[in-house]
Each structure stands twice: as C-alpha cells, then as structure tokens.
Amino acid sequence: MLELNNLSKRYGNLKVLEDITLNFSPGKIYGIVGENGAGKTTMFRCIAGLESHQGTISSPYLCLRNHLGYLETNPMIMSLITGWEYLKLQCISKKIGAANFEAQNIFNLPLNQYAETYSTGMKKKLAFMGVLLRKNDIIILDEPFSGVDIQSNIIITEMIEEMRRLGKTVLISSHIFSTLSDTCDEIILLSKGKVSNTAQKDGFANLELSMKQNILGNKLKKLNIQ
Numbered sequence: 001m002l003e004l005n006n007l008s009k010r011y012g013n014l015k016v017l018e019d020i021t022l023n024f025s026p027g028k029i030y031g032i033v034g035e036n037g038a039g040k041t042t043m044f045r046c047i048a049g050l051e052s053h054q055g056t057i058s059s060p061y062l063c064l065r066n067h068l069g070y071l072e073t074n075p076m077i078m079s080l081i082t083g084w085e086y087l088k089l090q091c092i093s094k095k096i097g098a099a100n101f102e103a104q105n106i107f108n109l110p111l112n113q114y115a116e117t118y119s120t121g122m123k124k125k126l127a128f129m130g131v132l133l134r135k136n137d138i139i140i141l142d143e144p145f146s147g148v149d150i151q152s153n154i155i156i157t158e159m160i161e162e163m164r165r166l167g168k169t170v171l172i173s174s175h176i177f178s179t180l181s182d183t184c185d186e187i188i189l190l191s192k193g194k195v196s197n198t199a200q201k202d203g204f205a206n207l208e209l210s211m212k213q214n215i216l217g218n219k220l221k222k223l224n225i226q
C-alpha cells in the first residue's frame, strides 16, 4: 500500500498541497481530478521523490523510486537520441535486459528516428513505452490521454486495465472526467491543494454532477446563449 500522510507542499508563501492523506492499494486504479493548479502534478512529483515536502509518503519498498514508473505530462526526451536508444537507456537504468523493442512497439513509433523528429504525442507514447518496459509496481500517469490520438487512447486504456490485472497501483490524472470514470476504481477530487471529495465507482455520477454544479453555477444562464 502506498500511503500519503499529511502531505503538504509550499512554494515560498504559496501553499500548493495541504494535509493530503490518502491510501492507494495494489490492483486498483485511482483517478485524480481538479482544476489547473489544484496540485495534481505537484502531488505526483512529491510521490516520485522529485520535490521536497512535509508529511510522509510510505510504501512497502525500501526505495520507492526503484518501484515507481512516472509518466510526466510533457516528457523531456533528449533530441539527439533515437526512440530505440531512449528505450535502451530506460532498460539500462533499471538494470533489465534489453527487450525486443520492435515487437513491443505497440504505437508503431519510428524507433530509428531521432526524438527531435517526434511530435508531442509521439514523445508521450515513447515515454509510456519506457514506463511499461521498466515493469514497476506503482505507476503514475500524469495526463496520459492528452495530446495522443484516439487509437493510442484505446491502447493506453487497455494497458491500464492490464496493469490492474497485474496487481499494480495506478494513479492517473486527466482533464476529461469520462476517461477516468470508465477506467478508475476511485476518483479523488483535489481543490486548491486539498482533497475535497473522493468517490468509489457507484458514486462517480454524483461526483460528476456536483463538479458540474460547482463549475457552472448559473454561468450558462448569465451567458444567455441564443
């Protein structure tokens, strides 16, 4: 179990995360939603050990980082390495033997080309392949569906289902509620750095409704669209 206890984070005077206490179990998919700036990426970066923080993050592992796969929203990939070299580097850093990348090239990426020739979506897919290759137990996917085509969305959704079957703990953020409600076991709503709501599958519809009401209020009436 991955446990966050009173996780808090500040940038100077700005409180970005405030007393987040959450548990994430193996074999479950967790969706994290919230407006831009709610703190989703910061929470992920804290879990990935990339940010200092207050509070504790505990797991059954001696070194959580060695068991954690993290797909960033906009993965940084060096320009002058090929897709193939990027994947090889992922394997070397995790001390796993090089796999047959062509056989595992589920997104049909041009692995012999330099990453600088890749589009944003292609870079994301390459980074996603890297996460899969590293065979970690805890997977964080920050906006995995944004910027990639519909075919890739279908593949990524299936891969996430496979991760559940393999007993991995998966945390996903998305701006699109329906992509999470289809996939997740639990959805957590972050608002201004705090957990403002959590819902299990049978409560997703109510959560979506209350989010809609909070977001829209009487804005549509005020617009008076005709």
Ligand code: ADP
Residues within 6 Å of the ligand: 011, 014, 016, 034, 035, 036, 037, 038, 039, 040, 041, 042, 043
């Ligand atoms: P989300 O992923 O939910 O959109 P973020 O975690 O990226 O939100 O950002 C949360 C807040 O923290 C925002 O107000 C953002 O401007 C701020 N923030 C993020 N990173 C930094 C940083 N390195 N320095 C200062 N403020 C930051």
